[in-house]
Amino acid sequence: MILSLPVTGVFTTNAYFYIDDVTVHGFLLDPGAEANTLLAVIRQKGFTIEKILLTHGHFDHMEAATEISDALSVPICMHEKGRDYAENPRWNLSEGCGLYIKLDDVNYLPDGSEIALEANQAFSLAMHHVPGHTTDSVFYYSAKDNVAFVGDSIFKNSFGLTHFPGGDEGTLMQSVTGKILNLPEKTILLSGHTEPTTVGAERKRSWYAPFL
Numbered sequence: 559m560i561l562s563l564p565v566t567g568v569f570t571t572n573a574y575f576y577i578d579d580v581t582v583h584g585f586l587l588d589p590g591a592e593a594n595t596l597l598a599v600i601r602q603k604g605f606t607i608e609k610i611l612l613t614h615g616h617f618d619h620m621e622a623a624t625e626i627s628d629a630l631s632v633p634i635c636m637h638e639k640g641r642d643y644a645e646n647p648r649w650n651l652s653e654g655c656g657l658y659i660k661l662d663d664v665n666y667l668p669d670g671s672e673i674a675l676e677a678n679q680a681f682s683l684a685m686h687h688v689p690g691h692t693t694d695s696v697f698y699y700s701a702k703d704n705v706a707f708v709g710d711s712i713f714k715n716s717f718g719l720t721h722f723p724g725g726d727e728g729t730l731m732q733s734v735t736g737k738i739l740n741l742p743e744k745t746i747l748l749s750g751h752t753e754p755t756t757v758g759a760e761r762k763r764s765w766y767a768p769f770l
């Protein structure tokens with residue numbers, strides 16, 4: 559089961575629950591704000607969240623992570639390059655918005671990590687490094703469910719901004735076309751800020767043509 563929930567802090571960001579229907583255990587991706595709203599959903603639905611997964615270290619994807627991690631006693635996971643963002647409010651962009659957000663207890667994982675539920679090892683997501691929007695951006699992929707949680711690397715009808723610390727447009731284009739748009743065409747792409755799209759739909763955009 560996938561549940562999408564837009565949460566609003568300075569910006570509105572899509573948080574996602576990716577939940578195993580059998581055990582009702584699962585993952586919470588990008589809790590960008592509204593910790594109390596997300597905790598209420600977890601309680602109401604009876605979800606057991608085993609891990610919080612971040613697609614990248616921008617504050618609008620992780621502002622509620624520490625509060626939820628503390629409330630549920632679950633780890634926060636992100637790519638190993640995420641330390642630059644987690645520990646630096648200028649890099650995670652919170653400082654520019656008058657906030658001062660830091661994460662100090664994070665499991666930093668290498669590219670290719672397979673993240674499985676303790677309650678059901680067959681339910682898992684694979685972390686794939688796709689730098690460009692940030693140096694630590696990843697997508698989390700399930701081949702079984704044909705879904706990729708892509709953060710801000712690619713959106714419906716657009717792609718991620720690259721003028722923030724660690725961003726690079728050439729690198730982003732290589733990541734998006736070489737990794738995300740190489741997934742099966744029917745793969746559903748769930749982004750940080752737009753409606754769902756698919757690999758097949760995004761491969762047709764003219765701006766990717768020189769790279770495909």
Ligand SMILES: [Zn+2]
Pocket residue numbers: 614616691710
């Ligand atoms: Zn971002």
